Amino acid sequence: xxxxxxxxxxxxxxxxxxxxxxxxxFFHRLxxxxxxxxxRKILEETVYGIREGEExxxxxxxxxxxxxxxxxxxxxxxRLKDFFSYSYDIFNLKxxxxxxxxxKRGMKKNWDILVDMGTVPVDKMISIVENEQYVxxxxxxxxxxxxxxxxxxxxxxxELDTKFVDLFLDKLYFNFMLNEARExxxxxxxxxxxxxxxxTNIMTFFRAKxxxxxxxxxxxVLISGGFVDEDRLVDVxxxxxxxxxxxxxxxxYSGLVEKMAALFEQGQDxxxxxxxxxxYLIETLKNCKFVMFGxxxxxxxxxxxxxxxxxxxxxxxxxxxxxxxGILKERLRYVYV
Amino acid sequence: MELSxxxxxxxxxxxxxLAGCGSSLGVGIAGEAGAGVLTEDPKKFGLVxxxxxxxxxxxxxxxxxxxxxxxxxxxxxxxxxxxxxxQGLAIAFAALPVGIVGxxxxxxxxxxxxxSIQLIAKRPEEAGKxxxxxxxxxxxxxxxxxxxxxxxxxxxx
Numbered sequence: 001x002x003x004x005x006x007x008x009x010x011x012x013x014x015x016x017x018x019x020x021x022x023x024x025x026f027f028h029r030l031x032x033x034x035x036x037x038x039x040r041k042i043l044e045e046t047v048y049g050i051r052e053g054e055e056x057x058x059x060x061x062x063x064x065x066x067x068x069x070x071x072x073x074x075x076x077x078x079r080l081k082d083f084f085s086y087s088y089d090i091f092n093l094k095x096x097x098x099x100x101x102x103x104k105r106g107m108k109k110n111w112d113i114l115v116d117m118g119t120v121p122v123d124k125m126i127s128i129v130e131n132e133q134y135v136x137x138x139x140x141x142x143x144x145x146x147x148x149x150x151x152x153x154x155x156x157x158x159e160l161d162t163k164f165v166d167l168f169l170d171k172l173y174f175n176f177m178l179n180e181a182r183e184x185x186x187x188x189x190x191x192x193x194x195x196x197x198x199x200t201n202i203m204t205f206f207r208a209k210x211x212x213x214x215x216x217x218x219x220x221v222l223i224s225g226g227f228v229d230e231d232r233l234v235d236v237x238x239x240x241x242x243x244x245x246x247x248x249x250x251x252x253y254s255g256l257v258e259k260m261a262a263l264f265e266q267g268q269d270x271x272x273x274x275x276x277x278x279x280y281l282i283e284t285l286k287n288c289k290f291v292m293f294g295x296x297x298x299x300x301x302x303x304x305x306x307x308x309x310x311x312x313x314x315x316x317x318x319x320x321x322x323x324x325x326g327i328l329k330e331r332l333r334y335v336y337v
Numbered sequence: 338m339e340l341s342x343x344x345x346x347x348x349x350x351x352x353x354x355l356a357g358c359g360s361s362l363g364v365g366i367a368g369e370a371g372a373g374v375l376t377e378d379p380k381k382f383g384l385v386x387x388x389x390x391x392x393x394x395x396x397x398x399x400x401x402x403x404x405x406x407x408x409x410x411x412x413x414x415x416x417x418x419x420x421x422x423x424q425g426l427a428i429a430f431a432a433l434p435v436g437i438v439g440x441x442x443x444x445x446x447x448x449x450x451x452x453s454i455q456l457i458a459k460r461p462e463e464a465g466k467x468x469x470x471x472x473x474x475x476x477x478x479x480x481x482x483x484x485x486x487x488x489x490x491x492x493x494x
Contacts, residue, residue, distance in 0.1 A: 008366055008451055012373025016458040074373075292452040 004293040010074035011297045017070065018297075020047050021304055021337045022311075030315050031328045039319060048312065056316045060309050061115065067305040068117055071298060080295075082119045082138070083180055083189070084302065089118035089125070089138055090173040096129040097148070097169070098162040101155055139176045147172050167221040170200060178225045188296055195284065197226035199277050202257060205233050205244070206264055206273055227251065241265060256280045271331075278333045282307055286336065304336030311335070341425030342410055342417055348429030349406035352485065355436035356399025356478075359443020363392025363450070370451035374458045381457060384464050388454050391471045392446040395439035398482040402435040405489055418494055431488035438481030446474040 026046070033039045036056075043049055047066075048059055068088075072081040092114050099109045116122045119138050128136050134145045151168045174197050181189035201222050208218045215237050222230035228251050236243040241261040248257045260273050281303060288300035311333055318328045371385040404413070406428055411418040420428075453467035 005366060005369075008369040009373045012370040012451070012455050012458060013376050014373075015455045016374055016377035019459055292455055293448070 004295075006076050007295050007298065008293055010076070010295075011291075011293065013070075013074050014297045014301045018301060018304075018337065022046060022308055022335065023337050024332070024335050027311055027315055027332055027335070028329065030312075031319075031325050031332075033319070036316075036319060039316060056320075059316075060313060063305070063309055065117060067302060071302055074298065079180070079184060080186075083177070083184070085117060085119045086138060086173065086177065086180075087118075088115050089120050090169055091115065092118055092120070092122065092125045093129065093137065094165055094169050096125060097152070097165050100129060101152070101162055101165070104156065139172055144172055144176070164221075167204065171221065171223045174200065174223045175225060186295060188294060188299070192299055194226050195281070197223045198228050198251075198253060199281060201226060201228070201230055201233060202248075202253065202260070203270075203273065203277055205237070206260060207270060208237070209264070210270055228253070252284075253280070275331065275333060278307060278310070282334045282336055300336065307333050308335065338417065339420065339425075341420035341422045342412075344422070344425035345406060345410045345420060345428040346412070348432035349403040349412075351429070351436045352406065352432040352439075353396075353399040353403035353436075356402075356439025356443065357396040359440035360393050360396030360399075361443075363395070363443040363445075363447025364389055366444070366447035367392055367450035367454060370454040374454055378458070381461065384457055384461075384467075385454055387468065388450045388457075388471065391450050391468075391475065392443050394475060395443040395446070395478045398435055398478055399439045402432055402482060402485045402489075405486065406432060409489060409492075409494065420494065424492060424494060427492045428489065431485055431492060434481040434484040434488070435478075438477055442474050442478045442481070446471050446478070449474055 026042075030039055030042055033042060040050060043059075048063065050056065050059060068084065071084055075081050075084075095111070095114055099111065103109050111122075111126065114122045114125070118125070120128070120136075124136075128134065134148045137144060137148075147168065151165065155162070155164065174193060178190065178193045178197070181193050204221055205218065208221070215234060218237050219231075219234040222233060224230055228248065232247050233244070236247050241264065245254070245257050245261050248254055256276060260276055263272050263276070285300040285303055288296035291297060314331050314333075315328055318331070367389040371389045374381055374385055407413045409418075409428065410420065449471040453470050456467045456470075457464050
C-alpha cells in the first residue's frame with residue numbers, strides 16, 4: 001500500500017487528462033462527417049487539431065509523442081520512464097533489422113519510419129545495427145545478442161519472410177519487459193505484461209493456423225511467461241479449434257477465444273480477430289478506473305490513448321479511401337471512457 | 338518534578354504527536370493528489386485546498402487535548418498540581434483515544450481526500466459529494482477527541 005502512494009500525483013494528473021479521451025459518440029460523428037474538411041473542423045474541438053496545410057498523418061506521431069512525454073513526466077523514476085519507452089526501441093530495431101536483411105537481398109534501405117521516442121536515440125540505434133554491436137541494445141540480458149544473431153542467421157539461410165523478425169523480436173521484448181517489471185517489484189506491471197503475452201500468443205496461434213505453419217514453428221515463436229502455458233497451445237495446434245477453446249476454457253480468455261474461433265471458422269480475416277483482442281484489452285483495463293493509488297491509471301491511459309489513435313486512424317484513412325459508414329463503425333475499437 | 342507529572346506530560350505529548358503525525362501524512366497524501374490536478378487545471382485551487390485541509394483537523398484535536406492535559410496538571414500556569422502515580426497514568430491513558438484515532442483517521446482521511454480530488458478532477462460538478470466523503474472520516478476523529486475530553490473530565494485531582 002505504502003508503495004502505491006508514489007503514484008498519487010501521477011494518477012491524479014492522469015485522471016484530469018482522462019477527460020480529454022474521446023467517447024464513442026465522437027467517432028460516430030466523425031464517421032458521419034460529409035467531407036474531410038468537416039473531419040478537420042470536428043477535430044479542432046479536441047486535442048487533435050491540425051494546422052492549415054498539415055496532413056492527417058502528422059496526428060498519430062504527434063499525439064503518441066505527447067502522451068509518452070506526459071507519462072514520462074509524471075512517473076517517479078527513470079527505470080519506469082524507460083519501461084514505457086522500450087516499445088519504441090523494439091519498433092526501431094525491427095525496422096532496422098528488416099532493412100538490413102532486405103538490403104542483403106538487393107533492396108533499398110528505408111529508415112523514414114524510425115521514431116525517436118525510445119531510450120536509444122535513432123542515430124545510435126542505426127549504428128548499433130549497422131555495426132552489429134547488439135550488446136549495446138537496452139535489452140541487456142546477455143542472451144538477447146544470441147537471439148538476434150541466431151535470428152539473422154536463420155533468416156539469411158532459409159530466406160524467411162521478414163515478418164518473422166517481428167515474431168522473434170516480440171519474444172525478446174516481452175521476456176525483457178517481464179523481467180524488468182519483476183525486478184521493479186510492480187505486481188500490476190507483471191500482470192499487464194503477462195496479459196499482453198497471452199493475447200500475443202493467442203493471436204500468433206490464429207496467424208500460424210491461417211498461414212498453415214507447422215507445429216514446430218508455433219512452438220518456436222510463442223512467448224513464455226504468460227498466465228497460460230504456451231506448451232498447452234502448441235499441444236492442441238493440430239487438433240480442431242474446439243480443443244483450443246477447451247484448453248482456455250478455465251482461463252480469463254474463454255469468452256474471447258470462443259468468439260475468435262467462431263469468426264475464424266466463418267472465414268473472417270485476421271483483422272476482425274485483432275479487433276476482438278484490442279477490445280478485450282481495453283475492457284480488462286477498464287477496472288483501472290476504480291484504482292485511486294497505483295500505477296494502474298497510468299498504464300490504462302497509455303493503452304486508451306493508443307486505442308484512440310488507432311480508432312482515429314481507422315476513421316480518417318477509411319474516409320480517405322471512401323469506405324462506407326457501416327464498415328468504419330464495424331472496425332472501431334472500444335473506447336476507455 | 339514528580340514521576341506522575343512526567344507520565345501525564347507523556348500523555349499530552351502522545352495526543353499531540355500521534356494526531357499530528359496522522360494529519361501531516363494525510364495532508365501530504367491529499368497535497369500530492371492536489372498538485373496533480375493543479376498541474377492540469379489551476380482553476381480548481383479553492384476546492385483542492387479545502388479537500389487537502391480536511392485531514393489537518395486531527396492535528397488540531399491532538400493539540401487541543403494536549404492543552405487540556407497541560408491545563409489540568411497546571412503546566413500552563415506554572416503551578417504544577419501534585420499527582421499520584423495512578424492519576425498520572427490515568428491522564429496518559431485518557432490521551433490515547435485522540436492520539437491513536439488521530440493517527441489512523443488522518444491517514445485514512447488523506448486517502449479519501451486524494452480520491453475525492455480525483456473525483457473533482459473528472460467531475461467538478463460533483464464537488465459537494467467529494468467533500469462529504471472525506472468528512473465522514475472526520476466523525477471518528479471527533480469521537481476520539483470527545484472520549485479523551487470525557488475521560489479527562491472524569492479524572493479527579
